Amino acid sequence: MADPRGKTPGPSRFGEQLYQSWEKAMGAWWDQVLQSPAFLGAMSENLSARTQARATYERTMEGAMDRMHLPTRKDIVRVARVATLLEERLLAQEDLLLSLKDQLAAAQRESVQARIESMQARIELQDELRALRAELSAAPAVLAVSPPGAPRVAASPPGAPVVAVAPADAAAPAVVVAASVAAAPAEPAPARKPRARKATP
């Protein structure tokens, strides 16, 4: 066989070529064989014969063990199945417990969430109350000088003048305050921090 490079191939090169062409030919042959219905049919028959032989062996073994009053494979399988069933029932109980645990955790989460929200609402109310107190303390003159039985001061809208209400005793003189509560310098309310909202699952 001539070498493409014009050299005479050595025995090892020749052997390699021989092997490669054999491998290729064998590959092609296998491809044909494996698609042949006759081969596939024979394979199936062989499989069946093997399975039957094994079944015969197992039956013989079973009979022998039974005659010797020894536990057979069937007995062991029966016990193993019972164990599997028991395990399944235990795992079903475990599933149930885990599901209850999930529900409890969810309920606890909801309860904690509700408590947090109620506390936040109270904090907001306290803030508002503090702000109101600050506003009120900005008008000390009116509240401090009013003697007992003096007219009650009604809350006015911001910017509106504070007007005295006539006392129950009509003889007492009514005091009219022209100053506006809103106009008075009020103590600023403490700044509120933005609330971080917890994402619900």
Place this chain on the structure above:
Amino acid sequence: MMVPDPMQAFFEGIPGLEYAARVRRGMQILATVPRPPVGRTPHVVIHAQDKLSVRYYAPRGEARGTPVVLVPSLINRAWILDLEPGRSLVEALAGMGHPTYLVDWGEPGPEDAEEDVGYVLLELLHRSIDRVCRHARSADAFLFGYCLGGTLSAMYAALRPARVAGLVALTAPVSFSNGGRFREFVAPGVFDVDRAVSADGLVPVEVMKPAFQMLDPMGNWTKYLAIEAAAANPQQLTRVLARERWIEENVPMSGAFAREFIRNAYQEDRLLAGTWIVRGERVDLGAIHVPVHVVACRRDFITPVAAALPLAAATGGAATTTVLDTGHIGVVVGGEGPRTFYPLLDRWFREVRP
């Protein structure tokens, strides 16, 4: 000490037959050298039911919030995703900061013969994902399914989407009419699944193994060459033999599962058609609205690209696809795993949940 092989001199003297000699040496090595240990990444078991257990691999470095649940195939050992240090998907994901959980299906016995697809999905997998979310204190989890595990993960995401944050299906068949050579083996008229179920109600490994070996007949020959070539380097030999354990150590399948899966999937192709009923519930892949990433491999003999990619179009949400130039096993434990696939997964998880 190895016994001298009298045929060795004969084989080595004839050109071309030196390969036969190498294959013989490879066979000898495979038969005599002990297998390396696998599944060595430290973990704790957080849940167990029946034969199933869920392993937790704690994240290293800055931990991410959403856990990743790895679902391997039912007919493989779970350690295929933790084969050896440096070629372990669980080790890599945990190293990238993902809380990683591996579903180990265990090995079914005759007592599990009646466990069907519904039991696997709605009992075993459903409870596993619930326990993972509780353990990770997360509302949901990413699902990563490999091969048959990917098909099951897609079905689960369609049936119980509440706790699924996203789905990655690696070489997971969904279009079974495009199932390639394996589909030809189990096609209706060729294969009667009832005949494959043995007297103890399981499909034994001896039945499944030849079928998988037939998917790549020449691979059974060339693997010995690879073993022989690796023999000079102990580290390389350990790596090759660890991969060999993957192929050698299959797990039997429960008869009820095999009957339901092979009939509905490979023989009647019901998954994409939306006519597969699991415990009275229709599996509608269109009900998957979470992000989905479908990964297929060009050199995959078990799940051809055409069998895997249609999942992307079948889901009801945003889906992306990737086709890698590697094989079914190589994508996880070959060079492509740490080089391409592990970073690809990490990127996708971070994109879905930044």
